[in-house]
Amino acid sequence: MNRFIGRITMYLIFALIGVLLWSSVSKTFFNPSLWTLEMAQFVMVAYYVLGGPYSIQLGSNVRMDLFYGEWSPRTKAWMDGITVLFLMFYLGVLLYGAVGSTAYSLGYFGTEPFSFFWDLLVTLVTEGSDAAGEKLGFLERSRSAWRPYIWPVKALLCFGVFLMLLQCLAEFFRDIARLRGVEV
Incomplete structure (x- = not known):
C-alpha cells in the first residue's frame, strides 16, 4: 500500500x-x-x-554513515531494530496528538478524541451522513484571508503517520528476520 x-x-x-x-x-x-x-x-x-x-x-x-557504513549487516540490523523502536514511539505520540488535533478541527473540544471518532463512525453507519454532520461542531478554519478548513490537512497527517507506523513495524520485523539469518 x-x-x-x-x-x-x-x-x-x-x-x-x-x-x-x-x-x-x-x-x-x-x-x-x-x-x-x-x-x-x-x-x-x-x-x-x-x-x-x-x-x-x-x-x-x-542515515548517519559515519559509523553505520562500516558495520556488518548483522550489526546494522541490531541498530536499525533498536532505533526503529524509538521512531515508533515518537510516531505513536505524534499520531495521538494528530488525532486530538483533528478532532478539535472538527469541533470536538473534549478530552477523548478516539471516542469522538468512534461515535461519529457509528452514527455515520447507522443513521447516515446527516446525523453524523450534526455531531460535528464548529469547523476550524485558517486565520489567513483565504480561510480554508483545516481538518482535511490534519486528517491527512493522521493517515500519513499511521502509514509510517505500519512501515516502521514492517522494517522492525525485517530487522528481526535479518538477525535470525532469514533474508526477506
Missing part, C-alpha cells in the same frame, strides 16, 4: 510547482492570489507525510 501511495504522491511535486508558478505569475501580472501560499504548504504536507513511508520502504531515508 505504501508503494502505491508513494508512487502517486511523487507527482504532487508537479502540483506544488504549478501552485508556486501561479503565485509568481499572479503577483507579477495580476492581483496576488490569496490561496497560493497556504495551498503550497498543504501540498507540501501531503508530499512529505505520504512520501515518507515509501522512502523508508525503499531505504532512501537519511
Whole structure:
C-alpha cells in the first residue's frame, strides 16, 4: 500500500510547482492570489507525510554513515531494530496528538478524541451522513484571508503517520528476520 501511495504522491511535486508558478505569475501580472501560499504548504504536507513511508520502504531515508557504513549487516540490523523502536514511539505520540488535533478541527473540544471518532463512525453507519454532520461542531478554519478548513490537512497527517507506523513495524520485523539469518 505504501508503494502505491508513494508512487502517486511523487507527482504532487508537479502540483506544488504549478501552485508556486501561479503565485509568481499572479503577483507579477495580476492581483496576488490569496490561496497560493497556504495551498503550497498543504501540498507540501501531503508530499512529505505520504512520501515518507515509501522512502523508508525503499531505504532512501537519511542515515548517519559515519559509523553505520562500516558495520556488518548483522550489526546494522541490531541498530536499525533498536532505533526503529524509538521512531515508533515518537510516531505513536505524534499520531495521538494528530488525532486530538483533528478532532478539535472538527469541533470536538473534549478530552477523548478516539471516542469522538468512534461515535461519529457509528452514527455515520447507522443513521447516515446527516446525523453524523450534526455531531460535528464548529469547523476550524485558517486565520489567513483565504480561510480554508483545516481538518482535511490534519486528517491527512493522521493517515500519513499511521502509514509510517505500519512501515516502521514492517522494517522492525525485517530487522528481526535479518538477525535470525532469514533474508526477506
